[in-house]
Amino acid sequence: MSTLESFESSGTRSWISGDYFARILEQYFGTEVVVVSFSIEDGSPEGQNFMNSIIRARITYCRRDNDEWSTTSLILKTGLSNPELARNVQYVLRIEKDIYGPIMREIDDLLAGSGDFCSFGPRLIYEDQDALVLEDLALKGYSQPDRKARLDMNHCVLLIKKIAKFHAATAVLGRKKRELFHLHMGSGFLDPTNAIRLYYMNCIAECILLTETVPDLTYYRDFLCDFAKTMTERECSTFSREDEEFNVLNHGDLWQNNALWRYDPQGFVQDVLLIDYQECFFGSPGVDLNHFLYSSANNDVQRNGFGELIEIYVNELQVTLKMLNYDLKVPTLNTIQQEMIKKRDHAVIVTTCIVPALIMERPELATPENMLDDSDQARRARRETFTNPKFVEILKILLPQLADVNG
Template structure:
């Protein structure tokens, strides 16, 4: 942007914030060889009576290219009216947000449906993001320079124009019908002027397996999770509410009267824009930071709850690690570790740690129970217990920026050292290139957020230092090994029909083949080959 750029704002409906420098990024994206803006003019883009719902501006820009040549470009900028009734309507139904979603998501999806069928179709103009805009907006390419123009509405369309419009409308309708037939209904879709609405729920039911039923007899994870949704989670949210902070941790749970088995019935978060990330890719830094921020809030609230109301019940302080479950857990661990050891022999650099892995085979369950004991000298909180990427859902705005995160699957919570959740999450769910390289940074970031939330909630006990959090991670380093040789393998395995709970527990041929796949696939090997030496060098296998 140079002093040569001039802004013409003679049009009475052009807001003060519509300035030339806002369009630099758009020009870089849409004009090949863009160098700088020479002149800028924003004025009314439609004749009186041609557009009622929004303010339409044409933005005309003269630009200089890198080769010194000049080029005229223009865009159409739609803005909201500055009327009280309009603003009130927008509070209930933001038509700009809806339209931006159409241009950025829905329209490209319909065009792709035709492209996949070998037909190239273009339904609308290209939309752009205008960073720094001070109001709702839609910024589009100006179709006029490409020869497009409106007909005379007063005369009406003749047969030729009507047929072309109907042909394009039929293509639009066909593609949208195919989209719903293949991917399911659109979110929050209203029918018959709002008289009908599509709603959906998520219903969790138990597996029909003998080992699963036996486990449920000693530790009913459905009962535990229902208690979490109905009592524990609302209590933690209320702790923040009492401190003047509105926090939402998970989905709303409902009671299903007449159910013939254990169940968890939850609101479906997908229609609200929440979705999982791709577990195989791993979380990038932005998504990891959002998850750690929410985890720190969860840990802080639970620590405050125990500090003010006393310890949780055995359901949360002992959790899954009951003595009566020790034989079953031993069987499960032995089964998994035998397959891990077989694959471990094939990993690059395994000679550094293979002997330790062999020595640990018979000690796994004992070490888990040892770590599950609460040390009052540690900073303890209620661990989510299964904090990995598929148990968190993110929502994003129209530009892809993360808006919010919700946690799901509260089946195995456990009050105790926060090292459990931290190892479980960071080693299972982050990107390969960040997993070790950014581990200490992520712990520092988590600690900063933890301190912030403990302060907000007036935590009355000792606030852990960053050094103390790191010492805790060294003390409970074996959680890192359990994560790497356990849940991380399930996170990184490609989708397959054999990937089910029965094969995860079973020692059948199919079950063992599946577990070998968990530990031998190339993606998992890349991760485990950097994690095992790292854990060894941190002393994670010492003093078992």
């Protein structure tokens, strides 16, 4: 656990105080609150958060209209403590405030008007220039499964249905209230100064080294080398938009770590909610579908389950669009399959650059510094990350699919 003193002494979290939490709870409850005590800790595992800092605050308080002490937990999303990296991602909090605020309200109202009260993420509790404060979904029983195992078919079906409904609602709103998405018509990747570009290049270079040492991957060396030469242009094309085609608000970072799950007493998965809406992009649904399937489905699903999952997605999408009176032609299975092919370059990025950190044995190695620097320590950390036998096995499954120009 991180203590309050450690945050204050660093000078990066000096605004965190009992008075700060009292102000948050007073706005939320609409009555005066006295904070008795609080503690703070890291809200996400080391090496799994590149874009901002996550803090879990546990607060003991007393409301003016109730003399009993109560406890609660909140999630604070703040800027990165590293000043240089923080400057590179200043847009993140602004994007998420827009999603959790006005956009989620519009989505909720649209669906509720048809009798659907589906939830897509945590409630926004409070916001200011320092942080975005969200409900802690752990209080409702939501958690994450083992990240290294990745997701089985039951988990994938729940998520694919949830994102289909989200896509449908935002497609309808894109027709009715296009201005709602004005902050999400581009991507942070399009910024030439975005450090993620260097991160991707370093990751692809590591994968090329693998093709030189793993016989089963040798065939794909030229494919990855050609991809690396034009990586920036090809990934930028991911965020191009054809306005005459079917467009939705993509989550933009749809992988296992950005989903929380609720289970019944027998351990069967019941629901999923999404977090970290910081890379949302209005464009082809092929972005989210490739991102999720190539990053987070387990080996069995990646070998045999993609076709079934896309059919489930299309069915849920069509049902929801019709329920919401979408005023254009409803996409077919072929439409969505073609969108995934158009955005296949993003699947290459996901496979080579995101998956290694997801399944690594020592997640503490996946720091921004280790993925970006050229020091001996950073290169050793990347080598350990990419030579993971589990990752090599994934490349053996996915590279044949990605390199198949006819698939």
